[in-house]
Amino acid sequence: MATMVMKRLDKATMIAFGCSILLIAIGAIAEPNFISSDYLLQQLQTASFLGIIATGVMLVILLGHIDLSIPWTISIGGMMATAATGFFGETLGPFLAIPFGLACGAAVGLVNGLGVAYLRAPAMIFTLGMNAVAQGLMVFHTGGFAPQDRGLPIMRELATGRLIPGVPNPLLIWIVVGAATIFILTRTTLGRRIYAIGNKERAVYLSGVDTRRVLLICFMISGACAAAGGILLAGWANRSYQAMGDPYLLPTIAAIVLGGTNVLGGRGSYIGTVAGVILITLLQSILSVIQPQLFFAELGFRVPAEVFRQIVFGVVIISMLLLYGRERLQR
Numbered sequence: 120m121a122t123m124v125m126k127r128l129d130k131a132t133m134i135a136f137g138c139s140i141l142l143i144a145i146g147a148i149a150e151p152n153f154i155s156s157d158y159l160l161q162q163l164q165t166a167s168f169l170g171i172i173a174t175g176v177m178l179v180i181l182l183g184h185i186d187l188s189i190p191w192t193i194s195i196g197g198m199m200a201t202a203a204t205g206f207f208g209e210t211l212g213p214f215l216a217i218p219f220g221l222a223c224g225a226a227v228g229l230v231n232g233l234g235v236a237y238l239r240a241p242a243m244i245f246t247l248g249m250n251a252v253a254q255g256l257m258v259f260h261t262g263g264f265a266p267q268d269r270g271l272p273i274m275r276e277l278a279t280g281r282l283i284p285g286v287p288n289p290l291l292i293w294i295v296v297g298a299a300t301i302f303i304l305t306r307t308t309l310g311r312r313i314y315a316i317g318n319k320e321r322a323v324y325l326s327g328v329d330t331r332r333v334l335l336i337c338f339m340i341s342g343a344c345a346a347a348g349g350i351l352l353a354g355w356a357n358r359s360y361q362a363m364g365d366p367y368l369l370p371t372i373a374a375i376v377l378g379g380t381n382v383l384g385g386r387g388s389y390i391g392t393v394a395g396v397i398l399i400t401l402l403q404s405i406l407s408v409i410q411p412q413l414f415f416a417e418l419g420f421r422v423p424a425e426v427f428r429q430i431v432f433g434v435v436i437i438s439m440l441l442l443y444g445r446e447r448l449q450r
Contacts, residue, residue, distance in 0.1 A: 131379025135394035166400040167289035175344030178337040183384025184242035191253035193364025196346025197353035201268035224346020232338035236331035278354030317384030369432040
């Protein structure tokens with residue numbers, strides 16, 4: 120069994136897990152409480168939000184495309200779920216809140232899929248434009264003011280409760296979503312087509328596969344996963360707010376490429392994405408603990424903590440793009 124697992128772990132995945140262990144060791148040196156079970160469990164809970172969002176984006180990247188509408192799709196999911204009572208009333212609102220939020224996210228993905236798959240628009244440009252449209256719709260919905268809706272009890276329970284003692288509910292949800300994704304990618308025709316399209320879409324199309332339908336499905340899953348992340352974040356904070364998804368774009372892409380998914384499509388495993396998500400979460404935590412920006416401040420360069428994190432994520436994405444881009448050219 121152990122041998123089979125090792126065969127499924129590629130080099131990038133093993134490096135990501137190894138770096139995670141290294142970061143835990145560094146964190147333990149900087150702050151002894153870093154390795155406490157409660158703190159590590161809290162990190163897994165935080166990673167769950169990112170992991171669920173990254174699940175859908177990974178499918179799109181495996182196709183050789185990108186989804187840049189994630190930030191405001193997250194906001195749509197959270198804001199529409201919290202506003203469900205206002206839309207459907209006190210009786211139906213609590214029951215329809217989560218399905219409504221997920222449906223709104225999937226609708227964003229549907230538009231993205233139609234634009235990329237059927238109109239053949241560049242995914243980067245189309246999804247970026249869709250992100251702006253989503254932002255405009257949410258600003259119009261709130262009248263430009265902060266939303267007054269609070270998270271519903273079921274949303275708070277999903278985000279902060281523990282169905283199994285000692286295991287946060289978001290982690291359970293991530294496990295279920297991850298297991299379903301692994302099954303799709305490894306055991307279904309859809310999974311095989313996703314990898315094939317990422318390697319050579321034209322060849323797959325000429326073989327008789329409706330590649331446009333596959334793209335549409337993956338973009339809808341990406342939108343639904345982003346909305347699910349927004350719903351959990353709204354439950355965690357007990358409120359929704361504009362731009363709640365802005366901090367998640369770069370970390371999501373960085374986690375996926377750190378886990379070994381080829382940014383040009385066609386290669387990657389979900390286990391690698393899990394490793395990348397854990398690594399990014401620990402990296403964010405380490406940066407908060409050791410605050411390396413203070414070192415640069417002593418040299419006369421004042422870099423805000425958030426700016427420093429964005430620089431780190433950007434460097435990671437560019438480095439992995441150069442690495443995988445060279446590998447694709449050498450095939």
